[in-house]
Amino acid sequence: MFVIQVAGLVVAFAALFTEVAFSPPVWVHLVVWLPAPDRLPAAAAALQGRDADGSVHEQGLRSPP
Numbered sequence: 001m002f003v004i005q006v007a008g009l010v011v012a013f014a015a016l017f018t019e020v021a022f023s024p025p026v027w028v029h030l031v032v033w034l035p036a037p038d039r040l041p042a043a044a045a046a047l048q049g050r051d052a053d054g055s056v057h058e059q060g061l062r063s064p065p
């Protein structure tokens with residue numbers, strides 16, 4: 001639950017920054033930011049070498065020792 005809240009916070013501030021800095025049309029916000037809260041936690045888990053449910057991969061993305 002905590003990871004989803006952090007992802008939502010990151011997406012909200014990034015969307016706000018994008019609106020203030022670039023003023024894109026609404027459809028750009030929808031295309032870019034609508035799927036982001038679902039994908040950020042999965043991407044973070046993949047970078048750590050884990051599945052979305054927390055189980056560890058055999059090798060993940062880390063280089064072998």
